[in-house]
Amino acid sequence: MFGGDVSPESTVFGSGDPDSAVVGSVHGDEPTGVRAIHRVLEPPPTFDRPVKFVVANPPAAVAHRRYLDVDMNRVFPGDADADERERRLAAQLVAETDDCTVLSIHTTRATSDPVAFVTSEHRRTLEVVSQLPLDYVVNERPTVDSAFSSTGAVSVEVGKPERDDAIAKAEEIIRAFLRVVGAVDEPSPPTSSPAYFTTDDTIEKPGSHDSYELLVENFERVEAGTAYAKADGETLVADESFVPILVSETGYDDIFGYRGHRTADSLDGARDAWLGDG
Numbered sequence: 001m002f003g004g005d006v007s008p009e010s011t012v013f014g015s016g017d018p019d020s021a022v023v024g025s026v027h028g029d030e031p032t033g034v035r036a037i038h039r040v041l042e043p044p045p046t047f048d049r050p051v052k053f054v055v056a057n058p059p060a061a062v063a064h065r066r067y068l069d070v071d072m073n074r075v076f077p078g079d080a081d082a083d084e085r086e087r088r089l090a091a092q093l094v095a096e097t098d099d100c101t102v103l104s105i106h107t108t109r110a111t112s113d114p115v116a117f118v119t120s121e122h123r124r125t126l127e128v129v130s131q132l133p134l135d136y137v138v139n140e141r142p143t144v145d146s147a148f149s150s151t152g153a154v155s156v157e158v159g160k161p162e163r164d165d166a167i168a169k170a171e172e173i174i175r176a177f178l179r180v181v182g183a184v185d186e187p188s189p190p191t192s193s194p195a196y197f198t199t200d201d202t203i204e205k206p207g208s209h210d211s212y213e214l215l216v217e218n219f220e221r222v223e224a225g226t227a228y229a230k231a232d233g234e235t236l237v238a239d240e241s242f243v244p245i246l247v248s249e250t251g252y253d254d255i256f257g258y259r260g261h262r263t264a265d266s267l268d269g270a271r272d273a274w275l276g277d278g
């Protein structure tokens with residue numbers, strides 16, 4: 001069904017040349033984003049400014065697989081001439097969303113609370129993400145190469161895969177994004193402002209164990225000397241204090257997730273820390 005010529009599927013609502021985009025299905029086994037987009041668009045709101053809605057990886061979405069050749073969220077900005085489909089799709093997605101403010105929707109097994117991932121040098125991205133209804137913004141620049149966020153996109157993990165509450169959160173976040181970029185004029189419910197974190201490293205799983213148990217919660221600081229996980233009953237103790245980010249027992253094969261630190265409690269503080277404003 002999908003030969004060499006796969007490309008992202010995009011639809012524009014509103015008239016003119018879009019300067020914002022909402023993206024789903026970078027990972028094909030995460031249909032939540034596209035389902036939430038459908039909820040937002042059926043029926044469509046009145047668009048004051050045009051918006052592009054994009055299914056990023058149609059062949060993986062149809063196959064309900066995370067990816068077919070390589071993880072698309074690790075190969076940006078992509079390569080239009082590559083053999084792997086996701087590298088070509090990544091290059092096409094970058095071209096499709098060039099000059100757009102971009103929201104990309106994901107799901108995670110790690111947490112039900114929405115978490116936005118950004119890379120810190122994109123000033124407009126920080127401004128937009130600060131106004132979305134979520135509590136955690138994470139700069140993944142230090143630990144992740146070539147994610148979609150490296151191009152300036154806001155990637156939001158809205159909750160657990162295919163859960164109704166995650167679809168509802170995704171819908172709420174997309175609607176907020178459309179208001180923030182001026183695409184729709186709808187009354188906005190008050191939102192609390194997020195806290196800002198930076199990833200420092202991955203948290204490796206010690207190899208060849210059958211069972212892993214986490215003893216800590218995402219975004220709750222772990223003090224040095226505290227046991228944070230068990231591997232087949234063997235206790236793993238923190239050498240230094242850290243904040244667990246997107247940790248889970250089963251989300252990744254090799255790592256529990258990320259260790260990081262709290263950077264700021266406000267947009268101004270995050271800008272000071274990440275962009276040298278002040």
Ligand SMILES: [Zn+2]
Nearest residue numbers: 027030106107
């Ligand atoms: Zn994902």
